[in-house]
Amino acid sequence: MSDTDTLIEVRQVTRRFAESTAIKEVSFDVYRGELLTVVGSSGCGKSTLARMMAGLDSPTSGEISIDGKVIDGPSPDRGMVFQKYTLFPWLTVVKNVMFALTVQGQGRRSAESEAMQWVEMIGLSDFAHRYPHELSGGMQQRVAIARSLAARPKVLLMDEPFGALDAQTRQKMQHHLLTICEHVDITVVFITHDLDEAIFLADRVLVLKPNPGEIQDIVNVSLPKPRCIDLQFSHAFVELRTKLASMIHHADEEEDLPMHMLTMKHA
Amino acid sequence: MIERLPRERLLIAGSFLLPLLIWSIISYVPFVWHPNVVITDPGDVSWFRAGMEVTREQFSAETEKTTDDGLIAPAGERVNPVYLPAPHKVATAMYTAFTTEPKRRSEKWLHESLWHSITVIFWGFTLSSLIGIPLGVLCGTYRPMSLLIEPFVEFFRYFPAPAFGALAVAILGIHDAPKIAIIFIGTFFQQVLIVANTTRLLDPMLIEAAKTLGAEGRSLLLRVVVPGVLPNLYRDSRILLGWAWTYLIVAELIGTSSGITWFITQQARYKNFDNVFAAIMLIGLIGLLTDVILAKTGRRLFRWQPAEATP
Known part of the structure; x- marks a missing residue:
């Protein structure tokens, strides 16, 4: 693969905690x-x-860069989906998906219509205005994926x-x-x-x-x-x-x- | 919404009925306690008067003495001491207290006293919350803030609020201001610490998730921390409001005695203990009622919470 195809470079990354070394001199490209x-x-x-x-x-030594930065x-x-359910429980599905957009200053209207498209894509249009606790674990993780993707990572x-x-x-x-x-x-x-x-x-x-x-x-x-x-x-x-x-x-x-x-x- | 089972409703009712039952047994069943005797006919006992209350021991001693001497024995009924009125007396007192005019023109009706107490509580608690809650949230969110504020607050909260009574009067005069200040002092320092702790309990994963979505600084605080802890802050406030009522009684004694406390001390002086009980119970009822209303409002406000999470 050529260099332009590399998005993330992990170089000689070591992460030590007080008692142990979690990661030792790891290098790879994504x-x-x-x-x-x-x-x-x-x-x-x-x-x-x-x-x-x-x-x-952050690494104890070494560095990770994305697009050279x-x-x-x-x-x-860099969006992240965790094992634990991390949807904001006080926001409905569509508002969770809108979160990144509105935080970045996008208008409520356009953010909502954009978020609805993501909700549609994950097949949860019927649940757009439900709260996370009303959703199954699988549904919650689908919303979490949509929420991350909506930020265009x-x-x-x-x-x-x-x-x-x-x-x-x-x-x-x-x-x-x-x-x-x-x-x-x-x-x-x-x-x-x-x-x-x-x-x-x-x-x-x-x-x-x-x-x-x-x-x-x-x-x-x-x-x-x-x-x-x-x-x-x-x-x-x-x-x-x-x-x-x-x-x-x-x-x-x-x-x-x-x-x-x-x-x-x-x- | 929590649906309660019939059996649970029964238990809740029981939690009120049981103490009432015990109180009724003590009040209406003579041999349970009734340590005193109220004289209906003094007989030949020189120091007895009709309507006078003596202990059972005194009464039986005098009865024995008179029968031994061939004199007329006194008659009387066993009663509980005046400071423990029966439930029905307190109930009547509660009603008549609202309907009887105060003894002097300068004195207040019961409902006016109560209302005065409520306004003092309201201002003390509101002022404390306006500063204490934001400060607590900041302490719970930002570690430097916590280190700067909390140690002193932790120290200060051990000062008993009533100890500031004289000082508050000297600075703020004798009317409502020092009373509000006492409630403020009693609430504020606990509030900052409790709110800070509650804020720290927010799931750190939510904060991390928000950060990967671009939230930072102010947007993180206002869009994640605050809404995330709001239901718990609301619950904390309900508990703190209960504490504020306990400070009220002390607060109302400083400067010119006022509000419900004035009513209680006044009635105790007249030995109208049924009125005293009535007033104490009114405070309890007002507290309970506010809490029930606040709990219901809370469930409406925080619909996004699963039912089992609401207290």
């Missing part, structure tokens, strides 16, 4: 228009990575956005997301611990190994698009899944072995 998923077992610093890209946390705080050019960061949903809803949400990506010109960085989800959604999968979080590998997913559920039973999918699983398993084993021995001793 290409414009791709959907990059980041997988790894819990505690590998995936969320920290996403938060640093959003500007909600170093990130030094949150900005609407360059990248959408998603930190295990479907983690709290049941398996069926999660699958539907994955479809929703892919459909949205077909219609909107957006780059997505999607954090997950679910391998199927990571492969199903991704153009590329970045595998992190834990303690400290380091890049294990970045794998291209050359499965055909548009993707459908049946894909998960295809030979190529299963093969890729096995490959990634063994990668993560390996990384975990190195990490977990002493822990197991420790608990054995205690027992």
Whole structure:
């Protein structure tokens, strides 16, 4: 890929906390228009990575830049969808989606009609004037995606956005997301611990190994698009899944072995 | 809206009926307490007078003495002390207090006293809220602000508000101003701390989400923090308003005694304890009524909250 295709550059990023190192000397690029998923077992610093890209946390060393500009705080050019439901409970669906627009000074009228288009796209027109607590978890996350996209970000960061949903809803949400990506010109960085989800959604999968979080590998997913559920039973999918699983398993084993021995001793 | 089950309604009614029942038993069932005897016929006891109240021990001692000496024994009825009037007496007192003219022309009707108390509370609480709530929200939102303001407020709130009574009178005169000041002092410092704490309880994820959507500084404060904490601030204010009533009684005693407290002390001086109880209960009723109204208004104002979140 040529340089102009790179949207985000992560360079030698390390994030240390008081007791541990969450991310250690991580470098990679996010290409414009791709959907990059980041997988790894819990505690590998995936969320920290996403938060640093959003500007909600800053690297101890190294830097992250978007379009050549170093990130030094949150900005609407980097939208974020969290695992926890973060819709503003005092605003209706459409007003939640309008939030970024009106904060940036857009008139109420035009903001509302623009927001309605997003609400329509996520298929929740009937719920436009409902409050978040009247919506199911899946619906809330759809609105959260629309709310972020309405701000016209360059990248959408998603930190295990479907983690709290049941398996069926999660699958539907994955479809929703892919459909949205077909219609909107957006780059997505999607954090997950679910391998199927990571492969199903991704153009590329970045595998992190834990303690400290380091890049294990970045794998291209050359499965055909548009993707459908049946894909998960295809030979190529299963093969890729096995490959990634063994990668993560390996990384975990190195990490977990002493822990197991420790608990054995205690027992 | 919270739908209450019939059983729950019963329990709520019971929470009022139970104390009333206990009060009634003590008042109407003679052998439960009734430690005194009111003399109906003094007999041959020289120091007894009809209508006089003596203790049961005194009465039985005198009765024994007279029968031993072959004199006429006194007669009397067992009663509770004058400071515990029966429910029906308090109920009548509550009614007659509103209908009887004050004893002197310069004195006020009960409803005028009450209204005066309400205005004092209103001004004390409103002035405190106008400054205390914004200050508390700022302290809860901005850490430097919290560090600058809260330690002193924390210290100051331990000063008992009534202790400022004499000072308030010296500075503000003897009328309503020092009373309002006492309620202000009693409410304000607690209010700042409570509001700051409530503000800090706002889900930090909402703030982070707002930041990624371009909110910062003033827009973050006014469009996320304030609406986010509003229902809880409203609930805090309801509790604080209850506290303001407790300061009222002290506040009204300083300078020229006024309002409902004046009525209570005056009636206690006349030993009209049924009136005293009536007045105390009126304060309770007004407090309860305001709170119920505020709770209902709150549910209307904050429709966006799930029903189980509303207290």
